[in-house]
Structure formats: C-alpha cells, structure tokens
Amino acid sequence: MAEQGITITRVFDAPRERVWQEWTEPERFADWFGGPESEVPPATVSMDIRPGGSWRLTMFADPGRREIRWQGEYREVVEPERLVFTLSDQPEEDAYELVTVVLSDLGDGRTEMLFQQRGRLPAEVYERAGEGWSMFFDRIAEHLAGA
DSSP states (O other): OOOEEEEEEEEESSOHHHHHHHHHOHHHHHHHSSOTTEEOOGGGOEEOOSTTOEEEEEEEETTTTEEEEEEEEEEEEETTTEEEEEEBSOGGGTOOEEEEEEEEEEETTEEEEEEEEEESOOHHHHHHHHHHHHHHHHHHHHHHHTO
C-alpha cells in the first residue's frame, strides 16, 4: 500500500511557546489527547522529548472504558517550532505512523500549526483520524483560550 495521510492547518490565538507546551507537557497533552468520551490519565503519560526519546500514554475510551496504549519515538525536536514523532496503538505489528507538527509565529500572539500524519493506513482510517485530530485541536483551542 502506498504512503498516504492527512494534513490539517489550524491557527491558535496563543503564542507559539504556549502551543508548544500543549504538545510537550504531559498534563496538558493528557487534557486534549482524547475526546469527550475518552480519558487519558496524566499519570499514564511519559515523554522523553529529544530525538530518539520515547513517549507513551494510555487512553480509556468509552463505551466500556476500552484501554488503548499509544506510543512512539521522537525523531526531530526543534523547540518551539517543529516536532516529528512516530505514533502507534499497535506497536506489536510495527504499524507506526509519522506525525509532523510545525508551529509558525504569526505575530500578535497567534500561531499557525501545520499537522501531518503519514503512513500506510487505508484511506477511510485517515478520514476518521482527521476527524479525531480536528476534535483534539478544538480542545487545544479551548485550553489556550482559558489559559
């Protein structure tokens, strides 16, 4: 299967450094990574934010509090502008996706985020993933507005 994926661009009403924190501070990440019907306990989030460092977390998704273990490895870390990492909820199958987050300072306290997820999943999975990430980014916007 050929590589494919999703690209999402969002503008946040917050400085770039503050958006960077949403991606790199475990408690903040736990707050938005998941939807209204799921939970990521902050104690399950581990982040070694450096090239070659790993990250992992556990998400409890409704219905039934199904447990999903996410993990990956940081490939590039350029604070506060670029984060590249792998992502998988099926590491035993070596089914890793590559995620790139680029944060651009727009001035006036605003930040543009370019998000890409690339890999070899079926197109319909990327469609659902795009919807999920968009919901996550809505939560980031809410957190930034309340900060």
